[in-house]
Amino acid sequence: xxxxxxxxxxxxxxxxxxxxxxxxxxxxxxxxxxxxxxxxxxxxxxxxxxxxxxxxxxxxxxxxxxxxxxxxxxxxxxxxxxxxxxxxxxxxxxxxxxxxxxxxxxxxxxxxxxxxxxxxxxxxxxxxxxxxxxxxxxxxxxxxxxxxxxxxxxxxxxxxxxxxxxxxxxxxxxxxxxxxxxxxxxxxxxxxxxxxxxxxxxxxxxxxxxxxxxxxxxxxxxxxxxxxxxxxxxxxxxxxxxxxxxxxxxxxxxxxxxxxxxxxxxxxxxxxxxxxxxxxxxxxxxxxxxxxxxxxxxxxxxxxxxx
Amino acid sequence: xxxxxxxxxxxxxxxxxxxxxxxxxxxxxxxxxxxxxxxxxxxxxxxxxxxxxxxxxxxxxxxxxxxxxxxxxxxxxxxxxxxxxxxxxxxxxxxxxxxxxxxxxxxxxxxxxxxxxxxxxxxxxxxxxxxxxxxxxxxxxxxxxxxxxxxxxxxxxxxxxxxxxxxxxxxxxxxxxxxxxxxxxxxxxxxxxxxxxxxxxxxxxxxxxxxxxxxxxxxxxxxxxxxxxxxxxxxxxxxxxxxxxxxxxxxxxxxxxxxxxxxxxxxxxxxxxxxxxxx
Numbered sequence: 001x002x003x004x005x006x007x008x009x010x011x012x013x014x015x016x017x018x019x020x021x022x023x024x025x026x027x028x029x030x031x032x033x034x035x036x037x038x039x040x041x042x043x044x045x046x047x048x049x050x051x052x053x054x055x056x057x058x059x060x061x062x063x064x065x066x067x068x069x070x071x072x073x074x075x076x077x078x079x080x081x082x083x084x085x086x087x088x089x090x091x092x093x094x095x096x097x098x099x100x101x102x103x104x105x106x107x108x109x110x111x112x113x114x115x116x117x118x119x120x121x122x123x124x125x126x127x128x129x130x131x132x133x134x135x136x137x138x139x140x141x142x143x144x145x146x147x148x149x150x151x152x153x154x155x156x157x158x159x160x161x162x163x164x165x166x167x168x169x170x171x172x173x174x175x176x177x178x179x180x181x182x183x184x185x186x187x188x189x190x191x192x193x194x195x196x197x198x199x200x201x202x203x204x205x206x207x208x209x210x211x212x213x214x215x216x217x218x219x220x221x222x223x224x225x226x227x228x229x230x231x232x233x234x235x236x237x238x239x240x241x242x243x244x245x246x247x248x249x250x251x252x253x254x255x256x257x258x259x260x261x262x263x264x265x266x267x268x269x270x271x272x273x274x275x276x277x278x279x280x281x282x283x284x285x286x287x288x289x290x291x292x293x294x295x296x297x298x299x300x301x302x303x304x305x306x307x
Numbered sequence: 308x309x310x311x312x313x314x315x316x317x318x319x320x321x322x323x324x325x326x327x328x329x330x331x332x333x334x335x336x337x338x339x340x341x342x343x344x345x346x347x348x349x350x351x352x353x354x355x356x357x358x359x360x361x362x363x364x365x366x367x368x369x370x371x372x373x374x375x376x377x378x379x380x381x382x383x384x385x386x387x388x389x390x391x392x393x394x395x396x397x398x399x400x401x402x403x404x405x406x407x408x409x410x411x412x413x414x415x416x417x418x419x420x421x422x423x424x425x426x427x428x429x430x431x432x433x434x435x436x437x438x439x440x441x442x443x444x445x446x447x448x449x450x451x452x453x454x455x456x457x458x459x460x461x462x463x464x465x466x467x468x469x470x471x472x473x474x475x476x477x478x479x480x481x482x483x484x485x486x487x488x489x490x491x492x493x494x495x496x497x498x499x500x501x502x503x504x505x506x507x508x509x510x511x512x513x514x515x516x517x518x519x520x521x522x523x524x525x526x527x528x529x530x531x532x533x534x535x536x537x538x539x540x541x542x543x544x545x546x547x548x549x550x551x552x553x554x555x556x557x558x559x560x561x562x563x564x565x566x567x568x569x570x571x572x573x574x575x576x577x578x579x580x581x582x583x584x585x586x
Contacts, residue, residue: 051585054412056407057583057585076414082412087408088405091406092404103314104413107311108414109414
């Protein structure tokens with residue numbers, strides 16, 4: 001059942017391509033204001049799901065409700081409130097960036113002022129190249145323009161499929177900051193599919209991991225990542241002394257591996273500082289503490305279990 | 308809808324391939340005019356050599372009308388190939404470029420997309436024929452002036468008074484637009500099936516060539532099929548140069564060609580409505 005707070009609700013969604021099952025009884029719910037991480041290994045059905053959400057393809061069965069309305073029955077009304085990047089950013093190569101945005105605005109049925117287009121081009125760092133034809137753009141520039149076109153009509157829901165692909169680290173950070181700003185300040189709902197797990201970990205509130213077209217786990221990012229204990233690597237200056245001081249302590253049995261000068265422990269969150277203090281007191285220099293308990297590990301664990 | 312049509316029209320005319328047809332006509336037709344200016348009288352004498360034995364031909368027979376009629380006869384068969392270059396790209400071009408995603412994720416219906424694209428293809432076809440009319444008839448009248456039109460058929464010769472010709476040309480060009488719209492519809496239909504523009508262009512050309520060959524070979528089995536081939540009706544613009552005008556035959560041709568357009572567009576629309584966009 002839809003409530004006011006639900007932006008996307010997918011129920012028992014199925015999509016087959018001949019004998020290949022791309023989406024298999026998928027269920028998920030995206031709440032208003034969420035930055036919703038959409039994860040899954042290659043071929044898990046992420047892009048197919050996004051195409052279904054945007055009515056690029058039709059499901060074999062199941063329902064998609066967006067803003068509380070059936071996508072099938074209220075497609076135009078829904079798409080007027082949705083901005084999206086689907087896979088790689090493609091534009092009309094023989095037109096300029098400005099002309100592309102102008103055309104897309106007109107197709108969207110909105111009166112977009114020249115200033116709005118320049119504002120968006122400035123936001124994504126392409127204002128200087130507004131006259132250049134897209135065929136002269138790099139992949140990263142097209143990706144930025146993809147973000148601009150998704151925001152053109154000021155949508156409430158933004159669906160981003162790998163938005164930072166092809167960007168340099170500086171550009172990736174800019175886009176991440178933009179997503180956070182859109183979510184926090186402009187209260188947009190963001191549906192974010194990404195292969196960069198640290199990105200999801202950094203900016204998503206809730207997430208779903210899918211595999212073979214089905215939901216494996218869905219929930220609050222922080223809650224999901226806190227369900228198990230953490231793996232933490234302590235990089236020490238003297239591995240032999242470290243081993244001997246740790247022997248006969250409660251910490252020793254928590255060591256999961258020793259590699260070079262690295263001691264890897266399985267710990268609870270509050271134990272990290274405790275063990276660090278213990279090592280320092282024993283005059284062992286700890287040059288780095290690296291938590292390994294990340295989304296990447298969680299993702300690998302969850303998806304390999306499902307396989 | 309008008310906005311969408313304008314956008315599609317702009318997209319068509321921002322592509323280099325669109326101008327190939329205009330350039331081809333723009334180069335070829337003046338060349339024919341030049342050749343006629345230099346050698347036209349010899350050509351006319353050759354065509355009328357048997358007539359001159361029995362009749363005295365007076366007046367300006369080497370005129371803009373006659374040359375335009377010759378050009379239309381020769382070029383009209385080749386114009387479909389220029390139409391397919393653009394029409395075959397209308398839908399498949401979006402798939403190749405990946406821009407279907409931009410279009411279909413906007414708040415417009417697929418039917419609006421297909422109608423606006425088809426209208427852009429129709430506008431291109433009409434403009435190309437209009438350009439042919441300007442280059443052949445317009446330029447021909449400027450260079451050679453008006454005069455009686457001599458139409459030589461296998462069984463008869465008709466000479467139209469110069470005051471009785473222009474309207475026939477206008478209707479013939481109008482009919483040619485209808486014929487080229489069938490070609491446009493066929494290429495548009497093939498364009499909806501694939502994700503690369505080369506396929507629809509080659510397939511449409513292949514269909515036209517096969518149909519023309521079947522129409523040209525005079526054997527019983529092909530004679531039976533001939534009334535069902537649209538290529539057979541595309542050249543029926545010549546019916547406007549009959550005296551008297553066979554209105555029923557012209558209306559029948561218009562009906563058949565319009566039927567082709569409606570059917571091909573209808574099938575394309577159904578395919579496009581159900582198409583999964585995977586490009």
